Amino acid sequence: MLVKYRIITEKPMLKYEDVAEKIKQMIYQQSMPKGTQLPNIEGLINQYQVSRTTIIKALNRLERHGVIYQVQGSGIFVRQPKKVSYLNFLESHGFSVDLNDLPGSSQVFNVDLMQPNVKVKENLQCDDNEQVYYIKRLRYADGKVYGFEQSYYRKKLVSYLNKEIAENSIFSYVQEVCKINIGFSDKYFKAIKLDAEIAPYLGLQAGDPALCVEEIFYTTSGEPFDFSQIVYHYENAKFYVQSHSK
Amino acid sequence: MLVKYRIITEKPMLKYEDVAEKIKQMIYQQSMPKGTQLPNIEGLINQYQVSRTTIIKALNRLERHGVIYQVQGSGIFVRQPKKVSYLNFLESHGFSVDLNDLPGSSQVFNVDLMQPNVKVKENLQCDDNEQVYYIKRLRYADGKVYGFEQSYYRKKLVSYLNKEIAENSIFSYVQEVCKINIGFSDKYFKAIKLDAEIAPYLGLQAGDPALCVEEIFYTTSGEPFDFSQIVYHYENAKFYVQSHSK
DNA sequence: TAGTGGTCTAGACCACATC
DNA sequence: ATGTGGTCTAGACCACTAT
Known part of the structure; x- marks a missing residue:
């Protein structure tokens, strides 16, 4: 057959x-x-x-x-087509095609191998002395800054990362090269006041609003491999979620 | 049997x-x-x-x-239990039990029958001359204001509403009395700067951040019956969403 | 190799909508 | 009464994980 x-x-x-x-x-x-x-x-x-x-x-x-x-x-x-210019919140990374993960859509500041701090260690369920990659980058869509992202990947699962990969799609790389199967994710979010450190990255003032999202992605076997904090530009990033009672 | x-x-x-x-x-x-x-x-x-x-x-x-x-x-x-003090974004109204829809958890300002404006009419797919209930209320949880809500219900589907119902759970009423079966929903959200009109309701200043959510709820037969705009207090309302690739 | 979850089938029967 | 989607079954076979 x-x-x-x-x-x-x-x-x-x-x-x-x-x-x-x-x-x-x-x-x-x-x-x-x-x-x-x-x-x-x-x-x-x-x-x-x-x-x-x-x-x-x-x-x-x-x-x-x-x-x-x-x-x-x-x-x-x-069913009703979604409003344009809104991003699918559940597919904004990971599960399906991510239109924002195109070459040149990210400005990468650093890709460092380091010991995770307590918060990162807990969220990624790291063993003692385990190392993580720390990536800091600005995300662009349609030529506009829409988010400032700080992410952590467990070296145990993602054995190598560099600036070039981070400038394109980390998630494609992780799936295709590292052979990681993405299983599920937890996302936590709230509105925040931008602090003086992050505001300049987004071209905004300290005190301006932002949407702050913390995400944890797990493999199909239940191991967390990515913890990210993304601060979204309040004018350039809008999201939608569709849900169903069944 | x-x-x-x-x-x-x-x-x-x-x-x-x-x-x-x-x-x-x-x-x-x-x-x-x-x-x-x-x-x-x-x-x-x-x-x-x-x-x-x-x-x-x-x-x-x-x-x-x-x-x-x-x-x-x-x-x-x-699977990992969710972080406490975060609300399930997909179940914050509607699908499952809503812990915030308890008696006395809402301060209702008005329950009016009116003609919808263009935006409401479109989102609810109203016929010409169709009427809607307009409810404005403040939502409380743990004694704290967490959101300012303006919602619209089609009279065609929700034939009666009053202040007492709005002080408790509109969704329970709609399901149990109006016999409406909730099918699915669309939610759109973004961070915003609070304006001088809404800020006082939340005990905040104009310019402070907030999470603004627009929701449309549909019956199982695909008819929209509720359109709501909720502005959440940036310190008192935090959400999570769990998703799955399968 | 054995054990575990995942897919797929054919078919019976149930619940809801429409006329 | 008829047509539609929804549930449930028993069982065959496939795909992945562990040992």
């Missing part, structure tokens, strides 16, 4: 991922407006030649990602 | 929800630390007497809610 493979990761293509992707393409290529009804499950089974369960799994995935919504007894419908 | 029912909604209890809840209880009652391994799937099948698929569905739900993580070939493990 012919087995499809993902282009990048070389993992076997799962049927439900494949079907989900194709349905998504169908929606976007035909630029269906919100509320458009899709074929029913029976129809999708015939169209993609997979079992009912696989169709349902694909639909649930699309529902969680905000692409469609399903109404029992009624049908499957296209 | 005996069918279990949910206490409040009187909907039949689904097996996978039931199992998920029981596993969650097991974790919390035994206060298992993060990393604790749970029984394997075979064991859970025997313990709860349901099919493999149902166990897996329950586990996936717990995984999405940040309670556990599953490692293929290895096992099922308890």
Whole structure:
């Protein structure tokens, strides 16, 4: 039997991922407006030649990602497109394609190997004497500064990093070269008053507002590998999150 | 056959929800630390007497809610408990129990029936001449002001509202009395500078930072019923979001 | 090699929506 | 009454981890 493979990761293509992707393409290529009804499950089974369960799994995935919504007894419908100029908060690093991780989108100040302080050590669950890479960089999008980031990667899991990698996408490197599979993440955030140290990086004044986000990323086996603190420019960075009760 | 029912909604209890809840209880009652391994799937099948698929569905739900993580070939493990004093951003209204929606936790300024302005009309997809309830209130938690909220509910879907309801939980009322089933939501957020009009409500100065969130809640059939703008106190409101790549 | 989670199937039956 | 999505089952087989 012919087995499809993902282009990048070389993992076997799962049927439900494949079907989900194709349905998504169908929606976007035909630029269906919100509320458009899709074929029913029976129809999708015939169209993609997979079992009912696989169709349902694909639909649930699309529902969680905000692409469609399903109404029992009624049908499957296209969901509202997100407002433009807002970033997907859950995909702003990591899980899916990150449009901001393009070459030249980061100004890197340093990439240092060091002993973590207490806070970093705790968040990354480091052993004693374990070392971490410390990266400080400014992030740009559309030519505008949108965030000041300080991140820490465990050397144990990310054995090498340099300035060039940090200027591009650390997450692509970590996945493709270090073979780290990203499993899940915790994000903590709040509004803050910018201090005199960070404000200049963003071209703002001390006392100006900012969105401060602390993130911890874990591998699929549950090991934390990245702890980052990002301070976002209050005018240049806006986010959205779509969620679902199911 | 005996069918279990949910206490409040009187909907039949689904097996996978039931199992998920029981596993969650097991974790919390035994206060298992993060990393604790749970029984394997075979064991859970025997313990709860349901099919493999149902166990897996329950586990996936717990995984999405940040309670556990599953490692293929290895096992099922308890995930890190969230930092205290942070609110779950996705559950801060709506989907699950809202600890802040307790009696006396809101100071209500007005509950008015009115014609929506353009922005509200668009976000709620109102027909022409449709009316909305406009509620303005301050939200408290632990005796501290944490947010200033302006919300709009479509009269078409929420036929009646008053000050007393707004002082308690609008969402409970909407679900239990109006029989609205909450399906999904869109949330947009950014840091802002407080203006002179809103700052006093939060006991802050104009120019101080704040987290501004705009939310749209939809019924399970995809109709928007609530549009809210909430301005959060930058010192009293902190949030977390847990996410998963699966 | 043995054990664990993950995918996929075919089919029965249930719950909700619409007419 | 009919059509739609949702749940649940039993079982085959695949993919990853540990030893």
